[in-house]
Amino acid sequence: MLLNVSHIYKSFGEDSIIKDATFTVDEGSKVAIVGNNGTGKSTLLKIIIGDLPADDGEVTLKKDATMGYLAQYQEDSFGSNILDTVLSAREDLLSMERHLAEMEQQMSEIAHSEMEAFMENYHKLQHQFDLKGGYTFRSEAVGILKGLGFEGDELSKSMNELSGGQKTRVSLGRLLASAPDLLLLDEPINHLDLNSIMWLEGYLASYKGAVVIVAHDRYFLDKIADHVVDLSYGRTSVYTGNYSSFVAQKELAQISYENAYEKQQKEIEHQKAVIEKLQSYNREKSIKRAESRKKLLDKMDVMDAPDKDLPKMRLTLEIEKESGKDVLDFSHVTKSYDDKNIFTDLSFDVHKGDRIAILGDNGTGKTTILKCINGLTDFESGEIRFGANVTVGYYDQEQQGLTESNTIFSELHDAYPFLTETKVRNTLAAFMFTEDDVFKRISDLSGGERGRVSLAKLMLSKSNLLILDEPTNHLDMDSKQMLEEALNEYDGTLLYVSHDRYFVNKTANTILELSNGVLTKYLGNYDDYIAKKEQLFGSASSSGAAQSSGANQEATAAKLDFKEQKRIEAEKRKLQNRILKIEQEIESLEAEKTAIDEEFLKPENMTNSAKLNELTAKQNKINDKLDSLYQQWEEISSL
Structure with a gap:
């Protein structure tokens, strides 16, 4: 433990x-x-x-x-730049590295009588440094930072230049490096x-x-x-x-808890009735017995009401009328911001019953696509057409559709003035806004509360096309589950952007991946998308060709012809051969390093300062080569 x-x-x-x-x-x-x-x-x-x-x-x-801890919000910075900050997590190795360098400089000045003891201490420290990963910790730190999204010149960037989110990533890297x-x-x-x-x-x-x-x-x-x-x-x-296993187990545990709660409540009611009866006899013995029972009742560890008795969001998504088969045509659209191209000649179709999730890295233009569709931003060229009888409900992750000066009640009533006050209140109660809560100002709400207000408006719209931008942001676990269940029972069409892969896995039947201004289509949910990407391992060149032409890809495993598969296998063999050669070089250098260690210990060398300097120089050269080879091995292995 x-x-x-x-x-x-x-x-x-x-x-x-x-x-x-x-x-x-x-x-x-x-x-x-x-x-x-x-x-x-x-x-x-x-x-x-x-x-x-x-x-x-x-x-x-x-x-x-x-023990190491990463907080949600970072207050401190370490080191002058990104790489130094992460390396500072291993101050023990940095200190040993400095000590070894100092000892190497002192070798030529050590008296003959002290040389043997000096070299013994040097080799002990060097061995300890090696065992702790001293010759690989720099390349490991670089690998961690690359994994967290920092590349090349960014590693020398000053910590003072970083955003809060970047500092959090660096802090995570530093923590992982400390192991x-x-x-x-x-x-x-x-x-x-x-x-x-x-x-x-x-x-x-x-x-x-x-x-x-x-x-x-x-x-x-x-x-x-x-x-x-x-x-x-x-x-x-x-x-x-894991989490999915927990959800299944908790449902069973919840039933058990509810039964235990009901049993305890019955016991409490029974004891209260007995106490009241004993007190009604108004005799000394019966009063004492009543007091004794009351003390036991007061000491009872009373169970909290189960979840079913606590407020939960209730969401039902219905449509007022059916749309036609063709719901949306997003055709050859080009969009830029301040001379920065976001995407060019982008096209995709949405058909009735589609449940499409748009995925991609931050800044690729996913939200921009949704804003173009909803008329919230202009685009330079192309056309966006809705099909017959399409009505749109839009959920904005920034909640810009909410009026800050409104109360929660007036926000819904202004949007749907034909609803009675009772209907508005009942709707808000379904989203956990009751009594005086409905008169809170929008400007005073938390992110989660604002999200629930937007979902309430979405539910009342009864639209047959829902366009959602990060709908699970700020929602707690229970509310996310309610939204998933409501969307899976929804009879309309769904198009959304989300980074919540569990949500995507539960609700999508099509994935559109946006990368470098190109959309790639995958049929299925998130697990299917990952599986197909693995089948397409090494297809970057064909993807690049599609990007240069600005055409969309229909990426499925079946589209990899025999020649392409041969090319992929050849690339894999090249990488495997390179790894084998690196491992052989490492083995050879490690053997040389051992031989040099033995040379240090020979009596004739221990008194020869020139020879010691020569051996030290060779040793340092080998260590530098090993450091480089270990880094190459790690990078190629990851490919």
């Missing part, structure tokens, strides 16, 4: 956040902490690392184990694009240490977690398996 969290309690004023958190983390385990917004997930992490005191309970870390026994990560993928998220999934899945993660990306948790800690009602329940 690496970490033991035992009976943690935490309150802020009168608000009791964590009422009994208990779980363990074994060495090498990958644990996800889940729960709706405000359940105390980040608070629990801060208690574990000692940033916040617990009101009660204990956190125990295995003796001599190391602690236990990683604590609070929303680690908030500022990562899709490629970096996929890289991080692979990195954490194979990470030798233990990982505890708080994240809202359910697909990410599915790929990494082997245990899930559910922090609901302020208490923890531990499940074995």
Whole structure:
């Protein structure tokens, strides 16, 4: 056992956040902490690392184990530039590296009588440096930064030039480079694009240490977690398996909890009735017995009402009329911003019943496509046509369709003035706005509340084409599930942009990947999309040809002809042969390095400063070559 969290309690004023958190983390385990917004997930992490005191309970870390923590928001910067910041995570190696360099400079000045002891200390330090990865940690740091989306010249960029999101990525890189026994990560993928998220999934899945993660990306948790800690009602329940396994198990646990809750409620009512009856006898013995029962009742650990008794968003998406078969024609559209081309001659069709997700890295123009369709931004050329009887409902991730000065009630009533006050209130209640909450100003709402208001307006529109921009942003886990279920029962057509791969996997039947201004179409959900991309491994050249011509791709495995498959296999063999040669070079250099170590220890050399300098120079040259070869090996292996 690496970490033991035992009976943690935490309150802020009168608000009791964590009422009994208990779980363990074994060495090498990958644990996800889940729960709706405000359940105390980040608070629990801060208690574990000692940033916040617990009101009660204990956190125990295995003796001599190391722990690293990534907060959601970064306040500090380390080092002068990006690479130095990440390298500073291994100050132990940097210190040893400096010490070795100093010893090498001193070799020619050491007296003969002290040389043997000096060289023994030097080799001990060198061996320790080697065992700790001293000759590879620089290339490993560069590999981590590349995985997190930093390339080439960016590594020398000053930390003062970076945005908050970039600093968070650098902090994550620094933490990964430090390789602690236990990683604590609070929303680690908030500022990562899709490629970096996929890289991080692979990195954490194979990470030798233990990982505890708080994240809202359910697909990410599915790929990494082997245990899930559910922090609901302020208490923890531990499940074995990934996120999807947890969801299935929790449904069964929920039934069990509801039965136990109902049983306890009946027992409480029974005891209250007995107490009241005993008190009515008005005798000394009966009153004492009533008091005794009341004390026991007061000490009872009363279970919280189950989820079904707590407010939940209720969403039903209906259409007022059917659309025609052809819903949308996005034809040869070109769009630029301030002389920067976003996409050129872009085309795709949407047909009735399609559920299309547009995927791509940040800044590729996904949201711009939706804004063009909705008339919120102009485009230079091309045509966008809607089919017969198409009515559009639009969900804007920036919530610009909301009037800041409106109350929640007036926002819905202004949009749908024909609705009665009762209908508006009932709709808002379905989205967890009740009583005086409906008179909150839009400007005062949180991101999650604004999202629910926009979804309420979307539901009332009864449109047969829904265009959604990042609809799961700011929604808690339960609300995301409600939205998925509503969309899967929706009879209309769906076009959306989302980075939530779990959501895409549950709701899409077509993927459009936008990369370098070109759309590639994949049939199926997110899992199908990934599988087909793997089948298309090495098809970058054909993709590049399509991009240069500005044509769209219909990318399926069947389109790879025999010649293309042969080319791919040849490329793979070239890489494998290059890896083999590098490994042989490494083996040869390691043998040379061992031979030089033996030369250092020969009596005739230990007194010869010129020879020692010569051997040291050879050794340094070999170490430099090895560092370069290890980096090449890592880069080619990743390809």
